[in-house]
Amino acid sequence: MITYQIYNDIDVSEVEEIIKNLYYKKNNIFFQSKTFINNCKNIYHNNKSKIYIIVLKENNEPILVAPLYIQKKFTIKILKWLSCETIDFNIPICDFKYLHEKSEEINTIFLKALNSLSFDILMFDKFPEFVLENKNLFLENFLKKYSTSCYFDGKEETQTFYINKTNSKIRQTDRRKLKKIANNEKIYYEKTDITKENFEIFEKLVKDKFTQYYNKNKRTFNTNKVKMFYFNVANDKEKNFKLIIHKMKVKNTVISIIFGIEQFNSFYYLIPYVPVSPVYKFSPGRFHIKELLDFYKKKKMNFDFTTGDEKYKKQWSNKFYSVNYVLKIKNIKGFPIFIYFWLYYYLRKFKIIKKILQFLKVL
Numbered sequence: 001m002i003t004y005q006i007y008n009d010i011d012v013s014e015v016e017e018i019i020k021n022l023y024y025k026k027n028n029i030f031f032q033s034k035t036f037i038n039n040c041k042n043i044y045h046n047n048k049s050k051i052y053i054i055v056l057k058e059n060n061e062p063i064l065v066a067p068l069y070i071q072k073k074f075t076i077k078i079l080k081w082l083s084c085e086t087i088d089f090n091i092p093i094c095d096f097k098y099l100h101e102k103s104e105e106i107n108t109i110f111l112k113a114l115n116s117l118s119f120d121i122l123m124f125d126k127f128p129e130f131v132l133e134n135k136n137l138f139l140e141n142f143l144k145k146y147s148t149s150c151y152f153d154g155k156e157e158t159q160t161f162y163i164n165k166t167n168s169k170i171r172q173t174d175r176r177k178l179k180k181i182a183n184n185e186k187i188y189y190e191k192t193d194i195t196k197e198n199f200e201i202f203e204k205l206v207k208d209k210f211t212q213y214y215n216k217n218k219r220t221f222n223t224n225k226v227k228m229f230y231f232n233v234a235n236d237k238e239k240n241f242k243l244i245i246h247k248m249k250v251k252n253t254v255i256s257i258i259f260g261i262e263q264f265n266s267f268y269y270l271i272p273y274v275p276v277s278p279v280y281k282f283s284p285g286r287f288h289i290k291e292l293l294d295f296y297k298k299k300k301m302n303f304d305f306t307t308g309d310e311k312y313k314k315q316w317s318n319k320f321y322s323v324n325y326v327l328k329i330k331n332i333k334g335f336p337i338f339i340y341f342w343l344y345y346y347l348r349k350f351k352i353i354k355k356i357l358q359f360l361k362v363l
Helices: 013-025 034-044 096-101 103-115 158-165 168-182 200-215 223-235 284-298 311-315 332-347 351-359
Strands: 002-007 050-058 061-073 076-081 121-128 144-152 187-193 242-250 253-263 266-273 302-304 319-329
Touching: 002 103, 013 034, 013 050, 013 061, 034 061, 034 223, 050 103, 061 103, 076 332, 096 103, 121 332, 144 311, 158 284, 168 187, 168 284, 187 284, 200 223, 200 242, 200 253, 200 266, 223 242, 242 284, 253 284, 266 284, 284 302, 319 332
Parallel strands: 076 121, 266 302
Antiparallel strands: 002 050, 050 061, 061 076, 121 319, 144 302, 144 319, 187 242, 242 253, 253 266
């Protein structure tokens, strides 16, 4: 028999132990880790949000954890997934194979738990269609697609993929550009594990990326919070993943940087940065990605582009999956916010409107 229990904080020893055990025993990805969730709460929600931790149990054994919080807009209470800008996917901590077997019962009990909470409207987003190649059936009857994510499956040969995805003219242009990037010098590739001892490498990347976004009038992020978040993650001795920075260099000049996380059989692409340099116009970031596809292919690992439906990500991918949201109104008080979010996701379908709204920092 499946039951539920609701806690009002993560920083309760029982909850921490439940999250830790489920995370490690059931091979969940790092976005679900205790260190990611705790830092999200402490840094981005500043301990002010009303927190709800829903724990589902079968025969008193925890099988699923969902961290939620209440956001207030005026007097309207919006129930959201506990998340922030450093978390690309919102996923319950659970055994997804078991969820697949008992999805109907688990979703029914979870909805009962939700209905016991005090809120006006529910809005969850960043729900991936798959988690570690397991179909995500959590709240499957309420999911609406709003974006597409993708990855390169390392089982395919990268050179064969590249040839099939391009034509002779594109490949000729690529060879010409790569020759100009090298300029009769050797191109070097460096890989660095980020730790507390060399964390200044990551700090510089975040600062430079922020400046680049700001100068292009793109939507930016909170540099101090991102740095604090990952500094705490880097200091976590229990983490089962690695923070990685890849650099592409000609002589002593860095021409492309990619930050991501290695875990299990995947590299997760999180922060790319191409510095302004004499070779910037030749798209060094494109060749850096191609090199990393080869690098991780040799290690029998996938290259996951996580969130974002940028065109270049799709060009370098051979697997695609949807990213979904859940919008559920509980009472008439939540209706104005329902209309707002409905328009938000509807307008995302139109690229021109989406770009205008992003410029205005509405999205």
